[in-house]
Amino acid sequence: MADISQANIDQALRVEQLDATAWDAQAHRFDDVCQEQLDVFAAERWPAMALDRLQFFIGDRLVGGCLVMHKTAPLGLGGLAVCKWGPILLNNRLPSAQSDYKAIVDYLVQEYAVTRRLMLSILPRAVPTEQNSALEYLREIGFNQGASLPFPNRYFVNVDLSDEEMRASFNQKWRKHLRNSEKNELRFEHVGPDKMSEFNALYEAMTARKQFPDYSAYDSLNHLMDNIDGSIRPEIFMVYDEEGEAVAGAIVFVGGDTAVYLYGATNDKALPMQAGYFMHWEIMRWLGTQERIKWYDLGGTDGFLGLHQFKKGMAGKAGAITTVPPVMNYAHWFIPRLLGEALFLARDVKANTGRMINNLRKKGPSDQN
Structure with missing residues (x-):
């Protein structure tokens, strides 16, 4: 016993x-x-x-x-x-x-x-x-x-900081990529559940292009968004280029003291425009305005080195890398x-x-x- x-x-x-x-x-x-x-x-x-x-x-x-x-x-x-x-x-x-x-x-x-x-x-x-x-x-x-x-690392960004403190926390390479992304006339929007179809199209095109197996619960996401109580519904964030085309998006669970990055999607234009840096930076800034949120949980990497470097640079000096x-x-x-x-x-x-x-x-x- x-x-x-x-x-x-x-x-x-x-x-x-x-x-x-x-x-x-x-x-x-x-x-x-x-x-x-x-x-x-x-x-x-x-x-x-x-x-x-x-x-x-x-x-x-x-x-x-x-x-x-x-x-x-x-x-x-x-x-x-x-x-x-x-x-x-x-x-x-x-x-x-x-x-x-x-x-x-x-x-x-x-x-x-x-x-x-x-x-x-x-x-x-x-x-x-x-x-x-x-x-x-x-x-x-x-x-x-x-x-x-098999790859238990979990990456956390401290969003209980000023914009200046958060930015200073990123590693040097991450800050450089962020500055480059900000030169590309990108537009960030926090959108409602009516834009779920737009995110779905971006995600499905990305998975078809990359041809990677999806072990997540993405197939239950639409049910979740349609039926969840509004007080706890995940938030949708989108990034558009200067022509108004969606190039990146994210679904983030925002509840309690920790926001969790659930799903992200990009198209072919996102990488050269470094839209992922711009999107996560704007999400962090938005989370920083939410009274209860202290941390942004970026999830894991499934062993991809490039993703580890990206998330490690974002967690930075003020964040944390722990294990599940x-x-x-x-x-x-x-x-x-x-x-x-x-x-x-x-x-x-x-x-x-x-x-x-x-x-x-x-x-x-x-x-x-």
Whole structure:
């Protein structure tokens, strides 16, 4: 059994279950909110999983929440409960934030791993600090490390700065490219959801041109944009050339204290015009005007060196490069542990095989030695 602190249990955690509409409507209140913790995203992305949408109170104080996906195996022989990038805290700057997180995790262990006899998997949120207290606590109470990303680096830009301070933070080469981009008569616009079709056309043309496999949840993006509560809908940013043609675009999740770069798209004109530098700079400036946003999470690189250099230069001296934590697993009972590990192994084999096949397809016959 996990080594759960009695002090955490003694905090008298009170739990409330919300329906899908109510959960998504209040999600914007949480500092740690992300799209993975939204019902509208999870229900579309993983339709075979049941969803619990939980709010946690200590006394009358709302402290956090968690969307948990779960599925029970036939005959009640186990199953999985998954929390991706959660639990989420209402206010992660409070002195009690760590103890609030621990109390919520302790509840999840008791409810899903012990009572429901499931293997509980938690993927902690990536944070722009070397120390990840959530990951440390999961290890402390007996969670075992599961799968991790092959390229786990995560790049964060500090947008809680003045324009001058942000610009000075970029590395020298990044600033040079930005200056060059600003000479190209580009126009930046923060647009509404009515421009989603314009972004889709740009993205689809880019993926067809580059012929790279897309492992993202892009196929669920239109559903998300059409059905999400307006308080937490991702923002759309577009860049146009002097003739009014869209040359670059981005979809950014703006919620809590961290904005997350979800998707980007460019056409053939964007590279010589260095439109990506111009676009991200203007997004950062816009984020800097949002009261709650402190960080701009640029995501990862999938091992592409050029993308690493681009994002590293943008994170700069004031930003951070950290890693996405591994999945952390806990099973209180033997059979759920055995079943859960087998399910995760099958998933990993399938994913790795798909990546290997796509890599071979991209190589010429002489490269496949």
